[in-house]
Amino acid sequence: MKPKLLAFDLDGTLLTTDKTISPRTLEVLIAFQRAGGRVAIASARPAVGTAVYSRMLKLADYHGLVIAYNGAQIVDQTTQQVIFEKQMDPDTARAFIRNAERFPVSVLVDDGRTYFSNDPDGYKVEHQRSVIGIPIEKHVPLADFVDFPLCKILVMGHGDVLDRVTPEITAPFADVFDFFRVGEYYLEVTFKGFSKASGLKAIENRLGISRAEMIAFGDSQNDAGMLAYAGIGAAMRNGEAPAKAAADVVTAYDNDHDGIAHFLTENPAVDLEMIDF
Secondary structure, rough: OOOEEEEEEEEHOOOOOOOOOOHHHHHHHHHHHOOEEEEEEEEOOOOHHHHHHHHHHHHHHOOOOEEEEHHOOOOOOOOOOEEEOOOOHHHHHHHHHOOOHHOOOOOEOOOOEEEEEEEOOOOOOHHHHHHHOOOEEEEOHHHHHHOOOOOOOOEEHHHHHHHHHHHHHHHHHHHOOOEEEOOOEEEEEEOOOOOOHHHHHHHHHHHHHHHHHHHEEEOHHHHHHHHOOOEEEEOOOOOHHHHHOOOOOOOOOOOOOOOOHHHHHHHOOOOOOOEEE
16 A cells, blocks of 8 residues: 555654654654655644644645544645634534533633633643643633634543533433543544544545545544544554554554554555655
């Protein structure tokens, strides 16, 4: 297989435990782009929250892509043009937020520049804000404040709290939204039937790169659709069971030991002969 697109999740996949890209992995991915390939960050984050890694990968030099909000938005990093976007129905989004605000959780939404929350002091909210690198404002009730389009809603709380209240938060909206529990304290709310795989499909439709020419890497439940959609889906050795079940293969090395770089340069199913390593 000669891939034309490499897509990868950030945390637990491209990034090491200390939230950086290893020199060897960076070298391989930049060489792939220099040889004419396209690279896409596929993240649950808003696009702004991927900016530091986009710069490290030099995506702006090679029309690299950011698939943000679990596939709901795609941004060309050279032109900063949004080439695809799917927004939630405003009334339904407000209804969900209003219901969620009845429970002891923090609800976060953003407009691409700022986070807005009913409880900025809630569990791990400041950590989330610092990771994304945008300011946060408090608005109560949040549902009454939101009058702008949303691509994703994030619910945060202690793990035991989310375990207890998630069924009541999600049940009234099970027909319109999908819900992904990511780690202990995140509940991601996305479009029904929509995922990072939808982002890959949008790239296929708009850029003419077939799914058979894509390799996707991921480690979490919200990566499973992308791993199943790509021509080769590679779950990280450190990945969760749902990611490994959806993937074609599991990398021999984890995210702290250049799992992506080893896979691309040592797997006989991947043809990168045009790159001088």
